[in-house]
Amino acid sequence: MDSLSYKTAHANKATAQKKWVIVDAENEVVGRLASKVAYILMGKNKVDYTPHADNGDNVIIINAEKVKFTGAKMDDKVYIRYTGYQGGQRKATPKEWIAKKPTEILTWAIHGMLPKGRLGRKLNTNVHIFAGTDHKHEAQQPVKIDLKTIKA
16 A cells, blocks of 8 residues: 555645635624634634634624623623833723724624734734725635534
8 A cells, every 4th residue: 555645634834725804893703703703713613724824714803892791791701911111000891892892892802812922913814894884805706605504
C-alpha cells in the first residue's frame, strides 16, 4: 500500500475557501450569537477546519443595537475596564453601552471567544459589526445565513 495516500491535507492561507457571510443580530442573545460567530470565524463549520490556520469566513453583523440579554442582565451585568491611569476603573451596563457604542458589546463578546495570540488577533479582523442595516461591504457580495443552522 502507498503510505502517501493516507496523508491528511491541511488548509492553509493559499488553499482556504474564504467567503463573506452576513448575520442579522436582531433579537439574538449576545452570548449565543457571539459563540456562533466565533465558530464561523475559526472555520469550524467547514470540513477542512485547521486549528492553526485562518480558513474561516469573513462575517458581517448588522443590527447590533437590537441584541438582547436573558433575564435582568441588561441592567444588572457590569462591564469593567481600566484606562491605565490611577483611579481609572470604569464600569458600564449593557444598556449604557448600547446607547453610546452599540457595536462594542458584540466586539467584546466575540473577542473573548476567539483563541488568544496571533491567530486570534488575525481572526478578530475578519468580523465587521454595524449598528443598523447598512454596511459598506456590498462589493464582497455577502451571503445571508441563518444562525439556527449553525451547531456551535
